Amino acid sequence: MFWHVPGFSAASPVDTILDKENFKLEDLLDEDEIIQECKALNTRLINFLRDKVQVEQLLRYIVEEAPEDAEKKRIFRFPFIACEIFTCDVDVIMKTLVEDEDLMNLLFSFLKPDHPHGTLLAGYFAKVVICLAMRKTLQLVHYVQGHPEIVSQLVDLIGITSIMEVLIRLIGADETMYSSHADSMQWLDDIQVLEMIVDKFSTSDSAEVHANAAEILCAVTRYAPPALAAKISSPSFVGRLFQHAFEDSRPKSVLVHSLSVCISLLDPKRLVSASYQAFRSQLSHGTLVTASPETVNGMLDSLGDLLKLLDVSSAENVLPTTYGSLQPPLGKHRLKIVEFISVLLSIGSEVAETRLIQLGAIQHAIDLFFEYPFNNFLHHHVENIIGSCLESKQDHLIGHVLDECKLVTRILEAEKNSALSSDLTKHTLSTEGRCPPRIGIVGHMTRIANKLLQLANTNIMVQSYLQQNSDWIEWHTSTLTKRNALENVYQWACGRPTSLQDRGRDSDDEDFRDRDYDVAALASNLSQAFKYGIYSNDDIDEAQASLERDDEDVYFDDESAEWLALYKFQLVCI
Template sequence: MFWHVPGLSAASPVDTILDKENFKLEDLLDEDEIIQECKALNTRLINFLRDKVQVELLLRYIVEETPDDAEKKRIFRFPFIACEIFICEVDVILKTLVEDEDLMNLLFSFLKPDHPHGTLLAGYFGKVVICLMMRKTLPLMNYVKSHPEIVSQLVDLIGITSIMEVLIRLIGADETMYSSYADSMQWLDDIQVLEMIVDKFSSSDSAEVHANAAEILCAVTRYAPPALATKISSPSFVGRLFHHAFEDSRPKSVLVHSLSVCISLLDPKRLVSASYQAFRSQLSHGTLVTASPETVNGMLDSLGDLLKLLDVSSAENILPTTYGSLQPPLGKHRLKIVEFISVLLSIGSEVAEMRLIDLGAIKHVINLFFEYPFNNFLHHHVENIIVSCLESKQDHLIAHVLDECELVTRILEAEKNSALSIDLTKRTLSSEGRTPPRVGFVGHITRIANKLIQLANSNSTIQSHLQQNSGWTEWHASILTKRNAVENVYQWACGRPTSMQDRGRDSDDEDFRDRDYDVAALASNLSQAFKYGIYPSEDVDEAQASQERDDEDVYFDDEAAEVVINSLRLGDDPDSGSLFTNSNWFAFDEDKA
């Protein structure tokens, strides 16, 4: 803390510079305290910086590349400080910028095709433009509307992440922009901005361009102005996406990121973080795009061509791994197709379900599940596919998985032969001269088996199928029941998570708020630790006395328990008898089994 004593306060270094007769802008930019003085609204400094000449010099530091032989501070410090001055959001400085056509032309000259576009200056440019969007929205939007070439120039530079972020906010796929100026977004549809973005899948071979184009389109599906929301969910737009994905000799990244957009159309919340969802739920404006039957039908038209890409029989590339080799590796594009099928099944479209059955898609992905025993990303999506089918209200879909796909038989065969195969015809081979490792999908098939048992209680088709399979009955009694007992963490006396016990397979918006600890179980172990002297304390007698109270009189809230837990020694000293090395800590509670 600094105390202000009248008559003894030191002059600001910035004021010292301003007192000079022939100082320059560079002198101020070289001063460490200039940003603090801007934020403190130093009147003399602000009056100097608001001048058009000074604003123009600041802009040139941001938009003009410097020669390679320039001083380091000219290359790095001055552009950074110039950007920070603008994003201090001093109203009079921003007003000088947006109200002068020449200054705005200078700022957006950075986007011209003949201009160098270094990522460092692009970042500063993006920060300044976004600041203007936030604080001077109307004059900025009016300028862009009067210069429509700016939008196409932004799309051309979409491979630069900073430019992509500007474009996301410009087209209204950002909550702060859309809230007050929804009506002004219609002009974006008129200039066909979405078509310009999706066509980057065809005109560029850069994976960064494809990824950023998909990111913008996904943002539109999650939070879009009404006009753009209608267009992006139309069958014609979906057809345009797939047309680019299936063009000859296109990079696989086009297919991967096109499918990301389709997945976001089917399930807009899928790619959104929990914190963003929690924030968005507090807002009353914006359109969350939902897939109409026409949108789904537009995707189904290309489903046959997608499934052809799942075929790995003709691929000849081999990928060595630590456990053996993959011949061929599954590949990111095939994994994305499986994820797309998973989401397509989750929306409950009967037309989509029948099409997937007719094309053999479900059977194909189940085969891939067993052919790639260490690809847990694949296993996760296939498990979702199987559960979606089993939980469906359509008997033909359940029968298809159980009978035609032979799900139960495949599970029993995998359990019987749980070591990695050495058959040279398999997709995944074990290394020669080494003991084959155990396959990596046992946990997934255990969960699928448990889901079958759970659903059999309410579905006669599943119940009848399981009862008719003698191998299943024997495996369930001899292996699955014992495995569930051992793996049931809620029966352990170690304070493992129970807040997740009733959580569904796919958590929703509020999941990130859940606690990870069973505080009651931890409190019990803490009490035992003090009782038996596991955790030494000067107040052990008091702790033992308190142990004698009834359990209902003992209270541990979440915060108190976390403070105590964080203060424990986690077994660093083997002679200290740490709480977490207590032999009773992982004892299995037989009475609860």
């Protein structure tokens, strides 16, 4: 497919169709070059497509399901091409749509309850509406304000991810929508859109609905109009969330996603899904919701009921695993509660810290850490809990972890009995008749122990506690020191450039920088191997010839060295 350049190529197939006397819209939609001609602003084509009759037909392809006996191009191609025409950023076509009430009614008829809502057409509908939101913002706002039932219809279809994305745009949880129209957002608060969304936790049993509702609310916590930001962070709204979560017979997904919203209120920078990242980079200004002391207190009121759900003693379900069995499995809801505790500790609220100590939340989380030795998600959150306590410089938190939770004692006991237990009273059991595997928390315990050693240099309380524990001193001398030396990758024989440690990092570079091997050295070693004929495959003679020059004359940066190493590995494997 090539761009049409007048004077240098044959006439466009689209122009050939337009030259005919009796052609139809379908003839154009069936032509491969129609999208590129739209983007090239083909005047004859645009003048034809901007007509109301043609725009109406394009909309019908998007919002109306094809008959059962329709051809495949009617089912798949025509809706796709129609959507692409609307999103080609041709102003006159969009203007025809937004300035005609009947056409807008046809577009949003897709949301009616008696209308089929297939995910394919829902995606095309969402793309067109989002394009309108970006290009014709004010006109779209005025139309939706005049038809408030649209918002409730969107909320009813919140289980469809593309519809959820439309709702995120409409309620202003994204800068591209209302950066210049903040005054027009008050009507959303008047129709109580947030209440409609949060009530989906109570009226629907679908996990997809709960997940999408939570994602919208989390988006509001990160970027929202002031009125919505104030409402979502209010204690009454938090109480409404927990009220739905604790209702009898509600699915566990309600609790999980309600806690996701609370976590986002406490830490708005957290991301809960990939779809939000799609426009994350566009957010540069707006209202970032922060949890006030009143909001935190509203969450603490329900903390006692949450901790009751962490109790696994009464659960009877058993989950077989490759290493044994879990009786019961931890479950997503308990994992989310532990994450919630971790975030609560990270915000530096003395009220939250005191409440967590009083209710035994930290101790309960540490108990689960040792009871489920193969749940790495749990271990990550509990390690963060312990790190927040130890780094808080609050004696009551540090003392609680060391004395009441007996952290050091539990680590030493787990080190002595590092094989998975077969005790039937435990929640994680090894398979009978097989050698029990080693518990999977040793790495986390090592990091926690090293954190204690680091803090002992600056914290007298930690230093005194460790010095008085003879078992700790013995384990540190005989085990931890040797383990740290063994796991120090910078001391390995293969080596690792210290420049990697000092070089600036960013989120796009982390995987490349976190390699535990020296790529430049690896490439150099392979060069030597090729030079001295270790690999004698006839197919790599050409590669050997290119390596006959002195290796000292070649400079390897990390990227080029990595490429060369991988290239040589491929040659070896031929």
